[in-house]
Amino acid sequence: MRCDNCGEREAAIHLTQIVNNSVTTMHLCEQCAAEKGVETGAGVAKFPLGDFLASLGKSGGGKQEELAAGVACPACGGTMNDFRQTGRLGCARCYTTFEPHLRDLLRRLHGSTQHVGERYAAPPAAGPAEAAPTAPDTRVSALKEQLRRAVEAENFELAAELRDRLKVLE
Amino acid sequence: MIDLRLIPDGGLSWLDASGPLSNIVLSTRVRLARNLDGVPFTVRAGDAERRRVLELVDRVWERSPVARGGMRFLVDDLEPADRLLLHERHLISKELVGAERGRSHAAVYLAGPLGLMVNEEDHLRLQVFRSGFALSEAYADLERLDRELGAALPVAFHQEFGYLTACPTNAGTGLRASVLIHLPGLVLTKEIAKVLQGLTQVGLTFRGLYGEGSEVVGNFFQLSNQTTLGKAEEELLDHLGKIVRRVVTYEEQARQVLLRDAPTIIEDKVWRAYALLRYARSLSFEETMNLLSGVRLGVGLNLIPRLGVYTLNKLLIYTQPAHLAALDMRVPQDQEQRAARAAYVRAVLEDEAARPA
Numbered sequence: 001m002r003c004d005n006c007g008e009r010e011a012a013i014h015l016t017q018i019v020n021n022s023v024t025t026m027h028l029c030e031q032c033a034a035e036k037g038v039e040t041g042a043g044v045a046k047f048p049l050g051d052f053l054a055s056l057g058k059s060g061g062g063k064q065e066e067l068a069a070g071v072a073c074p075a076c077g078g079t080m081n082d083f084r085q086t087g088r089l090g091c092a093r094c095y096t097t098f099e100p101h102l103r104d105l106l107r108r109l110h111g112s113t114q115h116v117g118e119r120y121a122a123p124p125a126a127g128p129a130e131a132a133p134t135a136p137d138t139r140v141s142a143l144k145e146q147l148r149r150a151v152e153a154e155n156f157e158l159a160a161e162l163r164d165r166l167k168v169l170e
Numbered sequence: 171m172i173d174l175r176l177i178p179d180g181g182l183s184w185l186d187a188s189g190p191l192s193n194i195v196l197s198t199r200v201r202l203a204r205n206l207d208g209v210p211f212t213v214r215a216g217d218a219e220r221r222r223v224l225e226l227v228d229r230v231w232e233r234s235p236v237a238r239g240g241m242r243f244l245v246d247d248l249e250p251a252d253r254l255l256l257h258e259r260h261l262i263s264k265e266l267v268g269a270e271r272g273r274s275h276a277a278v279y280l281a282g283p284l285g286l287m288v289n290e291e292d293h294l295r296l297q298v299f300r301s302g303f304a305l306s307e308a309y310a311d312l313e314r315l316d317r318e319l320g321a322a323l324p325v326a327f328h329q330e331f332g333y334l335t336a337c338p339t340n341a342g343t344g345l346r347a348s349v350l351i352h353l354p355g356l357v358l359t360k361e362i363a364k365v366l367q368g369l370t371q372v373g374l375t376f377r378g379l380y381g382e383g384s385e386v387v388g389n390f391f392q393l394s395n396q397t398t399l400g401k402a403e404e405e406l407l408d409h410l411g412k413i414v415r416r417v418v419t420y421e422e423q424a425r426q427v428l429l430r431d432a433p434t435i436i437e438d439k440v441w442r443a444y445a446l447l448r449y450a451r452s453l454s455f456e457e458t459m460n461l462l463s464g465v466r467l468g469v470g471l472n473l474i475p476r477l478g479v480y481t482l483n484k485l486l487i488y489t490q491p492a493h494l495a496a497l498d499m500r501v502p503q504d505q506e507q508r509a510a511r512a513a514y515v516r517a518v519l520e521d522e523a524a525r526p527a
Contacts, residue, residue: 089211091211095328095334106338110341110398111373112399115331115333115399115400117342118402155405155408161404
């Protein structure tokens with residue numbers, strides 16, 4: 001297959017992008033891909049956390065980050081400085097304490113901040129030992145959402161499986 | 171003294187090569203990271219808090235139908251050699267091998283293909299192993315364990331960010347699915363760099379035999395999802411599965427190219443690897459992995475008859491340092507270890523060759 005850009009060299013990079021729910025695929029040779037700034041190095045995606053942690057330490061990060069470096073989480077006492085040093089957060093509350101930073105980081109790491117998929121349903125406080133599984137209602141709506149996304153992405157294999165699972169639940 | 175021999179199948183049921191495509195895909199592993207709400211993450215938790223986590227999980231595990239017939243080991247009670255042994259079986263993490271004795275309250279629970287690490291980087295690390303390429307089956311097992319734990323324990327969950335983990339790289343689903351895959355064809359045809367590069371472009375990542383930070387030896391790669399947030403579990407698994415299927419196809423094509431263009435060279439390479447394993451008197455771990463890779467390729471191409479994939483899987487695990495040490499009940503020095511390894515491999519291969527067809 002020839003490169004879509006130069007039409008001369010063999011295409012080696014097949015870049016599939018999803019923009020506004022439509023899927024486009026570009027076939028590029030390594031040279032054109034590099035010129036277009038398509039990241040191909042294995043190192044790029046490998047240590048985003050390290051890069052982020054390093055960038056936290058730079059003073060160029062603005063006042064907000066400098067301030068946050070000293071703020072301690074009320075639940076565990078952890079700070080952004082601790083996080084920078086260890087790469088680990090202190091507790092679940094840290095996600096709320098440092099929410100703006102973490103939202104930014106999560107977006108960089110995962111390309112998204114909104115969790116989809118299994119949702120945790122707290123067990124009934126004084127319920128019997130055999131706690132109920134996730135309420136069928138939330139299971140159904142979660143599956144429906146996944147089904148919608150699967151159809152959008154034209155992933156019919158997955159869609160069929162999800163539809164079958166929905167049938168069982170409904 | 172805890173006897174690890176009491177673990178059914180040694181926690182290694184996936185070695186039997188019964189799963190789909192098990193000649194190329196050795197095993198499928200899926201893990202979920204979970205934390206208990208209201209308790210600091212393990213690294214920041216105090217001694218009493220870690221103990222509390224352990225007690226809570228103990229209580230759930232004892233009643234759990236999924237855990238029936240399972241076992242529990244306190245990492246504190248394990249000898250260093252035994253910790254290494256479990257690590258070589260991928261049943262406990264590197265972190266737990268080095269856990270400080272008596273203070274960690276770390277534990278590992280095993281039940282069939284399921285495992286649960288407590289007080290690792292996250293309070294709970296649920297994992298499952300399956301032979302061959304079996305992502306959805308593996309996840310189905312794991313989901314049951316997750317449901318049981320979630321139904322009885324307060325789990326740290328955020329409406330937007332999903333399941334919360336000590337490292338933000340695991341937040342959201344907390345799911346990491348990986349396959350251990352053998353790609354000698356792509357390495358020999360020098361196509362591997364492109365394939366690995368392609369993986370990083372589609373949100374996957376690769377590692378060596380022992381996971382994060384480990385070297386690739388013997389052409390064994392672990393392919394897994396890089397991101398855990400923003401996609402549902404099924405989507406993550408489905409995406410990984412599709413790419414793995416494609417990589418398997420590339421690998422099969424590369425093998426056919428090798429057989430077509432260089433049949434003598436390949437056949438020679440494969441048999442030399444077998445001959446060395448069968449007769450060598452001293453083998454380093456790395457050399458063993460490389461030779462096993464050659465022999466495995468030979469078995470996949472039907473060049474070496476009467477040698478089972480199960481035997482090759484077994485050799486992969488039991489020639490590791492802690493496993494050799496366990497055979498001998500002492501820790502051999504480097505030279506002795508190489509000799510012990512060669513002796514073990516010879517015995518296994520002789521046994522297999524002597525078996526009637």
